[in-house]
Amino acid sequence: MERDAFISYSHKADVPLATALQKGLHDIVRTPWLRRPGLKVFRDTTSLGASHDLGSAITAALAGSRYFVYLASPEAAQSKWVRKEIAYWRRNHGLDHFLIALSSGTIAWDDTARDFDWTRTDALPEELSWAFTTEPLWVDLRAYRACDPAERSMAPGAGFRDRVATLAAPLHGLSKDALDSEDLRLQRKAVRVLRSGVAVLSATTLIAAGAGVFAWQQRNEAVSRARTSASQALAARALEAAQTDPRKAAQFALYADAVRRTGESAQALGRAVAANDNVGRHLQAGSEAVASYRGAGTIPPTKVAVSRDGNMLAYYSYFDSSDSSGSPDTSAAPDDTRLHIHLYDIRAGRTLPPLEGISWRTLDGGELEFSADGRLLAVETAINRLEIWDVVERKRLQALTASDSGNLSNAHMGLRAFAFSPDGQRVAASFYATPSADDYHLTVWDAATGRVIHDMKASPDRIGLAFDKDNRLHVLDTGNRTLRSLARDSESWGAPRELRRLPENLQYPSLSNDATKVSFPEILNVQKAEVWDLVKEERVDAEQWALFPSGGGPIFAAKQKEVAVYDEATRSRRVLASFSWPVLSQSASADGRWVAAGSEDGAVSLFSTLSMQGGTPVPNEHGVKGSELTPDKRFAFRDEADGTGLWAVTGAGVKRLGRIPVRLGRTVNFSDTDSVIASSDGTRAVAVQGEKLSLWNPASGKEMRPPLEAGEHLLPLSFLPDDIHIVAAGEDGLKVIDTQSWEVRQSIPGDAGVGSSVIEPIVSADRTTVALMDDGGLSVWRWSEDQRLSVVRKAAVAGSMSYDIALSGHGDRAAVINMDDRITMVDVRTGHTATSTGVQSRGNRRMAFSQDGTFVIQAVGSGKNISLQFWDAVSGEARGTWSLQDQTSDTPVPELLSAADGSVLAFAADGTLVRRATDLASWRKVLCDLAPDPLPQNEYDRYLKGIDIPAPCRRRDS
Numbered sequence: 011m012e013r014d015a016f017i018s019y020s021h022k023a024d025v026p027l028a029t030a031l032q033k034g035l036h037d038i039v040r041t042p043w044l045r046r047p048g049l050k051v052f053r054d055t056t057s058l059g060a061s062h063d064l065g066s067a068i069t070a071a072l073a074g075s076r077y078f079v080y081l082a083s084p085e086a087a088q089s090k091w092v093r094k095e096i097a098y099w100r101r102n103h104g105l106d107h108f109l110i111a112l113s114s115g116t117i118a119w120d121d122t123a124r125d126f127d128w129t130r131t132d133a134l135p136e137e138l139s140w141a142f143t144t145e146p147l148w149v150d151l152r153a154y155r156a157c158d159p160a161e162r163s164m165a166p167g168a169g170f171r172d173r174v175a176t177l178a179a180p181l182h183g184l185s186k187d188a189l190d191s192e193d194l195r196l197q198r199k200a201v202r203v204l205r206s207g208v209a210v211l212s213a214t215t216l217i218a219a220g221a222g223v224f225a226w227q228q229r230n231e232a233v234s235r236a237r238t239s240a241s242q243a244l245a246a247r248a249l250e251a252a253q254t255d256p257r258k259a260a261q262f263a264l265y266a267d268a269v270r271r272t273g274e275s276a277q278a279l280g281r282a283v284a285a286n287d288n289v290g291r292h293l294q295a296g297s298e299a300v301a302s303y304r305g306a307g308t309i310p311p312t313k314v315a316v317s318r319d320g321n322m323l324a325y326y327s328y329f330d331s332s333d334s335s336g337s338p339d340t341s342a343a344p345d346d347t348r349l350h351i352h353l354y355d356i357r358a359g360r361t362l363p364p365l366e367g368i369s370w371r372t373l374d375g376g377e378l379e380f381s382a383d384g385r386l387l388a389v390e391t392a393i394n395r396l397e398i399w400d401v402v403e404r405k406r407l408q409a410l411t412a413s414d415s416g417n418l419s420n421a422h423m424g425l426r427a428f429a430f431s432p433d434g435q436r437v438a439a440s441f442y443a444t445p446s447a448d449d450y451h452l453t454v455w456d457a458a459t460g461r462v463i464h465d466m467k468a469s470p471d472r473i474g475l476a477f478d479k480d481n482r483l484h485v486l487d488t489g490n491r492t493l494r495s496l497a498r499d500s501e502s503w504g505a506p507r508e509l510r511r512l513p514e515n516l517q518y519p520s521l522s523n524d525a526t527k528v529s530f531p532e533i534l535n536v537q538k539a540e541v542w543d544l545v546k547e548e549r550v551d552a553e554q555w556a557l558f559p560s561g562g563g564p565i566f567a568a569k570q571k572e573v574a575v576y577d578e579a580t581r582s583r584r585v586l587a588s589f590s591w592p593v594l595s596q597s598a599s600a601d602g603r604w605v606a607a608g609s610e611d612g613a614v615s616l617f618s619t620l621s622m623q624g625g626t627p628v629p630n631e632h633g634v635k636g637s638e639l640t641p642d643k644r645f646a647f648r649d650e651a652d653g654t655g656l657w658a659v660t661g662a663g664v665k666r667l668g669r670i671p672v673r674l675g676r677t678v679n680f681s682d683t684d685s686v687i688a689s690s691d692g693t694r695a696v697a698v699q700g701e702k703l704s705l706w707n708p709a710s711g712k713e714m715r716p717p718l719e720a721g722e723h724l725l726p727l728s729f730l731p732d733d734i735h736i737v738a739a740g741e742d743g744l745k746v747i748d749t750q751s752w753e754v755r756q757s758i759p760g761d762a763g764v765g766s767s768v769i770e771p772i773v774s775a776d777r778t779t780v781a782l783m784d785d786g787g788l789s790v791w792r793w794s795e796d797q798r799l800s801v802v803r804k805a806a807v808a809g810s811m812s813y814d815i816a817l818s819g820h821g822d823r824a825a826v827i828n829m830d831d832r833i834t835m836v837d838v839r840t841g842h843t844a845t846s847t848g849v850q851s852r853g854n855r856r857m858a859f860s861q862d863g864t865f866v867i868q869a870v871g872s873g874k875n876i877s878l879q880f881w882d883a884v885s886g887e888a889r890g891t892w893s894l895q896d897q898t899s900d901t902p903v904p905e906l907l908s909a910a911d912g913s914v915l916a917f918a919a920d921g922t923l924v925r926r927a928t929d930l931a932s933w934r935k936v937l938c939d940l941a942p943d944p945l946p947q948n949e950y951d952r953y954l955k956g957i958d959i960p961a962p963c964r965r966r967d968s
Contacts, residue, residue: 012074014049014181015109018095019081024113027155028053028081030162031111034174035079035181037164038189049181051079066795069731072098073776073820077107077181082133082148083114083155096137101690102776102911104662105141109177110134110148113155119145149173185964233957240953241270245278247953252285254571255590257292257615259285260941261949264962267934269954273882276864277889279933280880284892288586288617290604292941293354293361296590296613297329311375312608313595315387316356316616318432318479318523320599322384322401323354326370329612351378351389353401356604356616365399375595377425377439382432382479382600388457393424394441398434398457410455413443426450426518429475429483431498436463438483440473454483454496463501474519474528479600484525486544488516493525493544511547516540520558523600527559541565550578563602564619568593573607575619586617625924628915629663636905636917640685641770642727643907647674647686656708658692661861661913661925667692668708674699687726689733690777690910696726696736696749705749718752727780728773730793737780737799739771744782744791746799756798758791772815775912779821779838783807788815788826790838805836805843814856818863819912823883825857825866833857833866835886844886858906858914862929865889867914869904876903878926938963 015035019028036048052071068091072078078099086092099108110117115133119126125140154162154170164171179186248262263278310328317323326349349369353362369391370376376390386407387399393415398408412425427440437457443449450470454463469489476484481498491514492506516537520529525544532539541550541559550565559565565576567583570592574583589609598605608614634657638646646657646664653671657664667688674684674697686697688708695706703724704717724738724745735755738745746756771782780791780799787806791799807826814827824836833846846866857868866881870891880889894904904916914928927936944950944961 012050013052013071013076015077015079016052016072016075016095016099017079017081018086018092019053019113020083020085020089020092022085024081024083024086024155026159027113027151027162030154030159030170031079031081031151031174031177034162034164034171035178038171038174038178049178066731066793068095069098069778073102073778077109078103079109079111079177081151082110082112082117084132085114087115087133087135093135093137096135097691100137100141104911105146107180108146109180110146111151111173111177112148113151117148121145147176149176184960188960188964237270237957238272240957241266241272242274244269244953245272245274248278249281252281254588256282256285256289256587257295257613257941258590260292260937261943261945264934264937264941265945265954265959267930268959268962269957271930273885273887273889276882276930277880279930279937280865280892281890283927283933283936284890286587286937286940287621287892288619289940290356290616290618291354291359291939292613292615292943293323293325293352294327294329294608294612294614295943295946296609296611298590298611298946309374309594309610310612311371311594312610312612312614313370313375313378314597314606314608314614315378315380316597316599316604316606317380317384318382318600319384320601320604321355321357322380323356323604323606323616324351324365324378324380324387324401325354325606325608325614326351326368326375326378327608327612327614351387352614354616363404365401365404368397368399371424374424377428379428379430381430381434386430386434386457388428388430388437390425390428393418396425396437396439398437408457408460410437410457410460412439412441412453413451417444418442426471427473427475429477431457431477431481431483432479433481433498435481435498436477436483438475438477438485440468440475442470452485464496464503469515471517472515472519474521476521476523476525478524484521486519486521486525486528488512488514488519495525509544509547512542512544522559527565529558529565558596558598563598563600566596566598566602566605568596568607571609573605573617575602575605586619587615589613589615625916625918625926627918627922628661628925630923632657632664632666633921634659634664634923635921639907640687641683641725642687642773643905644728644775644910645686645688649673653711654686654697656686656688656695658688658910659907659915659923660909660911661915662911664923665692667695669711670695670697670704670706670708671711672697672699672704685726687728687736689729691733694729694733694749696729698724698726698738703747703752715750715752718747725770727771728777731777732797735797737771737773744771744780744799758799769813769815772817774817774821775819775908775910776821779817781815781817781821781824783815783826788824788834788836790821790824790836792821803836803838803841805834805841807834816857816859816866816908818859818883819861819908820863823859823863825859825881825883827857833881833886835866835881835883837884842884844884846881846886846888848888856905858908859883859912860914860928861912862931864930865928867906867928869906869916872903878928880928934962 017028017032032051032053035051052075112133116130117133118130124143126134151173162170175189176186179189182189244262244266248259251258251262259282263282266275266278312327314325350364350366351368352364355362368389371390371392379388385402387401389397391397394412396410397406399406423442425439425441429438435457436454438454440452443451447470450468452468452473453465456463469487472487472489474486483496486493491509491512493509494506495504516530518531527541527543529541530537543550567574567576571589572585573587573593574585576583591610593607594610596607603619606616634646638648644659646659648655650669653669654674655669656667658667684699686695688695695708697704701720701723702717703720705714707714722741724740726736726738729736734749736747736749742759744758745754748755769783771780773780778793782789789801790803792802794800816825822838824838826834828834835844857866859866864883866883868879870879871877876894878892882889907915909915914926915923918924942963
């Protein structure tokens with residue numbers, strides 16, 4: 011992007027305010043003494059050169075800007091130019107980078123309608139109707155519209171500066187507080203530098219000053235080299251950590267990108283996103299060490315619990331990362347009453363305040379389980395003692411005592427088996443009342459009153475407990491190989507079912523919620539890890555894994571440092587994630603989607619069996635299929651009753667444009683097929699039927715002018731930026747056609763026409779650039795101010811034949827797959843070319859640019875081994891791969907689509923249309939959402955000592 015922001019405003023009354031806003035955005039967090047450039051802010055009267063076509067110039071400025079700042083007022087809302095600018099931005103950039111500053115009038119939001127209250131809002135144009143799902147943040151500048159110019163001061167503490175800082179913060183990628191701190195730090199540093207410079211200049215000669223400049227340049231070069239080296243070292247560490255600890259990989263990759271953007275840092279970001287594909291959130295950092303063991307076989311605990319409905323997570327740890335820096339705090343004594351339990355709302359994706367004052371069992375961890383809806387939480391607070399807490403009301407409801415811990419000789423004799431009913435009404439546990447093996451009990455309590463419902467002696471350490479979804483308690487006793495049940499409202503046990511094929515006396519059974527499966531842990535020299543199907547009475551798995559079934563869902567497995575999901579049908583496992591230290595505890599939702607795990611050094615993470623980052627389904631209400639797409643993949647059409655339905659395909663979803671009352675046919679050969687294209691706003695559509703072109707309004711279905719008999723078959727490629735002209739491929743080259751008159755305004759002869767052996771030309775997502783192949787290589791043409799396509803680049807491409815061509819969203823980069831299956835990268839502005847460093851298998855020749863133009867992406871492989879290959883769009887170097895999940899042996903290679911807004915789309919194996927996060931900004935956001943904590947100080951000093959790098963992510967506390 012050439013500019014950081016584009017200011018759109020009304021010229022009737024807001025020129026002074028727009029001028030002050032532009033200057034404020036430029037000057038904040040900037041000082042000329044430190045050579046730090048200010049933000050590049052576009053405002054038409056200061057940024058435009060002489061041009062007789064104001065529309066094209068503004069369109070180019072919009073295309074090259076990162077953020078859109080709308081200076082809202084009733085006058086601006088009625089301005090034709092402002093409304094066009096907003097419509098263009100929404101169509102081509104979306105509204106993630108859309109900022110509002112109110113200069114006059116009113117903005118009101120209606121929470122019920124999830125849109126602006128248009129009965130009161132007069133400062134916004136209708137182009138923003140239904141644009142936001144939640145109320146956007148806007149800055150009130152009404153007090154500074156007609157004020158004395160001195161009141162628009164950027165001095166520290168000034169009100170105008172405070173509001174400008176609010177707008178400037180996202181442009182700098184900082185929070186407002188961080189931006190204020192950075193601005194103050196720079197100003198102080200500038201004063202020091204200026205004073206030092208004055209002293210040096212007054213005390214040295216011109217030669218000494220020259221030597222100082224030389225030394226400064228040398229220092230800058232040394233600092234630059236140090237930053238590059240640090241970035242590459244951090245990137246290498248991220249790639250290494252991706253194999254063992256996805257959380258660390260995310261942190262190292264983010265810092266590598268923040269220090270200096272390099273090819274290696276880009277690869278590290280992509281690899282870290284792939285490594286965190288099944289991560290919902292990294293909740294607590296590990297301590298990087300295991301605390302001293304306390305007692306025989308006692309490990310400092312980390313315990314997790316997920317509610318059955320998958321909405322709540324609770325966890326605690328001896329390594330409690332509750333300090334302000336996010337680093338584990340191991341200073342608390344084992345009996346510290348300040349110990350608490352952390353809560354995380356999975357559904358809302360936010361951290362809740364912890365439950366304070368719970369002295370959970372500190373020796374090797376006690377039981378922790380939710381009611382099904384996550385409202386109640388049962389906690390073992392001391393040896394064989396339980397508390398029931400209301401999580402919403404944040405208060406203790408009941409305290410239960412199973413046995414007097416003073417009668418136990420070993421501290422590890424806590425509850426041996428435990429279950430909490432889904433409705434929170436009953437609790438069951440097995441435990442030693444005394445150290446005697448004959449004094450082992452199974453007890454059921456009423457959780458509300460603490461009354462003992464049932465108590466009996468049982469087989470020591472051979473009891474498995476579980477409540478099913480109907481709140482029926484199931485008890486497995488491997489000592490006598492029986493399974494019995496206790497109904498929800500009953501105090502009498504049902505008849506036991508004998509399990510004759512189950513091995514006798516297996517210890518520490520873990521029963522699934524529905525009592526259909528049971529797992530047994532590995533005990534050295536005693537038993538192997540196993541899972542049994544209690545319905546079929548047969549062993550499910552005999553691998554050396556600590557497995558726990560989820561009851562109706564998948565089977566999860568934890569082996570040393572890995573958490574995996576096990577497929578019973580194929581007897582295969584898929585690793586969800588890894589830790590640096592062995593896994594101590596895990597818990598899953600009833601449907602098996604969410605699983606949480608805690609490691610031996612206190613790290614806690616939440617995982618999902620669904621791919622979190624691999625692809626986000628986009629709305630496709632009418633089920634548009636790949637076979638219904640137009641040749642450019644940006645529109646789709648389908649036969650309907652007495653006509654053809656038309657849709658636009660974008661990263662925001664598939665949007666119906668309407669229908670035209672003609673039937674369009676399809677053939678295998680694009681040179682013979684009917685087709686259709688639409689304007690950027692969807693109000694004009696050009697259809698081709700044989701040699702006839704017609705113009706329609708899809709919304710009304712009315713023909714807008716008599717059709718054109720072209721005398722040849724034309725393949726319409728795209729509307730051009732003015733939404734009047736189109737570019738089409740004919741039998742002898744390209745043609746630019748005026749749809750208002752059907753006049754051919756320009757012909758570009760060549761071998762790239764319909765029916766040639768050369769691949770079809772392609773138009774960039776912003777519709778400004780056309781690229782085509784001919785015998786001379788690659789030709790790139792751009793829409794100019796005189797409403798013509800002008801050649802801007804010709805580049806030679808190796809090989810006598812090409813198989814595919816791609817353009818970046820704004821047409822500044824092109825890529826061509828050659829006959830030898832290598833990719834030639836072309837920088838359209840400079841003419842620089844590079845060839846990919848590797849070759850992919852033949853047949854995988856479709857490609858697309860990432861939304862930011864950094865990468866060229868291919869889908870490669872076949873069946874279960876399909877992955878996305880990333881190539882550096884500048885150097886051609888390989889930047890890693892993403893393995894796609896849930897593929898089968900007959901899964902076809904997905905065809906990547908470059909949508910009208912530049913998003914990378916593809917149809918998944920199940921037919922849904924998904925959007926892939928393939929650009930650096932999306933990757934940074936994904937990783938910051940998952941692991942926002944700064945690097946630990948020891949890691950920072952190892953790679954960045956002497957380099958001032960702020961934390962890449964703002965810590966998210968809620």
